[in-house]
Amino acid sequence: MFGVLRDVTVFFACSKTISRIFNVFFSFAFSSSVAAFDLELISTIPYNISLGVALPWTGAGLDLGQESVRRRYASSGLNLTVTFLYRPEDRSCDDANANAMLLLTEYYNRRAANRCVAIISSACGGHALTPYLAREWNVLLFTNSLVTNAAINPQSTPTAIGMAGTYDGFALALFKLFRYFGWFHVTLLQDSSAATEFYWETFKAVPSLAARSEYSNFTIDGFRFNISELQTVKDAVSMAAQRSRIFVILANTAVVIRLLRTAKENGIIVPRDYVFIVFQPLRQAVYGSITLFDNAADKDLDLFDSVIFLTTYGGVKSNGSDALEERILERQRNGYRTILEPGIKPLDLFSIRETYNSVELFAALVNETFAYNHDHSVSATRMCDGRKLLDSTLNRTFQFLSGLVDIHADGSRYADLLLFTFDKQLRTMQVAARYNSSTEKYVWSLNQTGANFTIGQVSDVPACGFAGLDGPCQARNDLMVRLVVPLACLALVLGPIVIFVLYRM
Numbered sequence: 001m002f003g004v005l006r007d008v009t010v011f012f013a014c015s016k017t018i019s020r021i022f023n024v025f026f027s028f029a030f031s032s033s034v035a036a037f038d039l040e041l042i043s044t045i046p047y048n049i050s051l052g053v054a055l056p057w058t059g060a061g062l063d064l065g066q067e068s069v070r071r072r073y074a075s076s077g078l079n080l081t082v083t084f085l086y087r088p089e090d091r092s093c094d095d096a097n098a099n100a101m102l103l104l105t106e107y108y109n110r111r112a113a114n115r116c117v118a119i120i121s122s123a124c125g126g127h128a129l130t131p132y133l134a135r136e137w138n139v140l141l142f143t144n145s146l147v148t149n150a151a152i153n154p155q156s157t158p159t160a161i162g163m164a165g166t167y168d169g170f171a172l173a174l175f176k177l178f179r180y181f182g183w184f185h186v187t188l189l190q191d192s193s194a195a196t197e198f199y200w201e202t203f204k205a206v207p208s209l210a211a212r213s214e215y216s217n218f219t220i221d222g223f224r225f226n227i228s229e230l231q232t233v234k235d236a237v238s239m240a241a242q243r244s245r246i247f248v249i250l251a252n253t254a255v256v257i258r259l260l261r262t263a264k265e266n267g268i269i270v271p272r273d274y275v276f277i278v279f280q281p282l283r284q285a286v287y288g289s290i291t292l293f294d295n296a297a298d299k300d301l302d303l304f305d306s307v308i309f310l311t312t313y314g315g316v317k318s319n320g321s322d323a324l325e326e327r328i329l330e331r332q333r334n335g336y337r338t339i340l341e342p343g344i345k346p347l348d349l350f351s352i353r354e355t356y357n358s359v360e361l362f363a364a365l366v367n368e369t370f371a372y373n374h375d376h377s378v379s380a381t382r383m384c385d386g387r388k389l390l391d392s393t394l395n396r397t398f399q400f401l402s403g404l405v406d407i408h409a410d411g412s413r414y415a416d417l418l419l420f421t422f423d424k425q426l427r428t429m430q431v432a433a434r435y436n437s438s439t440e441k442y443v444w445s446l447n448q449t450g451a452n453f454t455i456g457q458v459s460d461v462p463a464c465g466f467a468g469l470d471g472p473c474q475a476r477n478d479l480m481v482r483l484v485v486p487l488a489c490l491a492l493v494l495g496p497i498v499i500f501v502l503y504r505m
Contacts, residue, residue, distance in 0.1 A: 039116040046096040053122040058355040060331035065359025093124040100126030116384035131157035142358035159386030162412035163354035167205035185244035188222040191251035199250035253288025271302035309420040320401040
């Protein structure tokens, strides 16, 4: 196993020659004047996995974070190194998760124990188990992808920071939207063929939140479908239509569009009587770009007019953000052969932003401790005590080049969201609102408020009920019953007489 690790290190180092030369130069330039204190951030983020958190997208954040830290803290002697642990041949999430744990355990035990280290993990990078290893080793853990509340529990995982937020936080944002419009009957539709963890975990988090007393007035249903099996699509949408008019569709954007077209063509739904909420963690091709709604055909206008597209964004940035984003784009392009979609900036993607922030935050916390221990009277492990470092972050705001970083009392960050609706004139999605996770409120654009666009007019429960048999329709149905029953009885009486007369003739 350790031979594989060495191969990985060489493999990754070859793509980072310029970064290594820069680091060696800095170490040499300041070694003669300041006693260096080494700290290490160990990454288990995978490489060849089709996720927005993988290194082709986020590795530049680690590189530039390391370079930024070395420049900023050179005078105080902090010398940060980022170590990449992954197997380039891993192509599935299961393989990457398993090998991340093996690589991390062996590397830590042989090379990192009794040193100042922290870990950064991700989806498909062992982030389900790394919080517990970090607890045992008492080292700080960062995650650059969404996590469950269990992964950042102060009791069971007291050294873990959820840099990208939690699934419960995302579920809460949905409930705030439901409550704003008065939608209390909601159905989740999940593509079971999608391997993306976000869809599966959100499918579980929403009904889990609904079980709390403050959301007891909501009715949440859920059905799964397989987009490659037409009958499962029809069945799922038909069952959903019998329970609600608000669908949250957890699938790739291209799959969502196929589902909507199928439902319309088969007469299962009537557009504009429904709301279709598309929820994506990132605006990247791996989840299906929002640009798939652009230049809509006439036949799709009523469908797309019923869509809400929710996704994350970077929030308020600092004065140095533009320059940092340019450097990230350049490093992605030259170091990782990766190019973001047009119109998307790196720091708008939480996976990239929080990967960079994790490097900066680790160094900032150690520097605070280091400032009081220039005589090195405290050991490296005590200076980088994971529990103490985490405690020092809670309920604090940090300022980095990427912008403000708020760490909440539970050790997590909350993700802000953009809400898009379809502009029929421009035939494209436009921002209609922003969700502020700190205030837990949607802030609507001046020309687009929740009260005046088409989606806001969709009723929680139709006037005649979901089956079309209640309310004003009930009197009509009762009248039909009162007419049909006597007519049926009359037919039973007169039928034999008519048959007898015709037979006699």
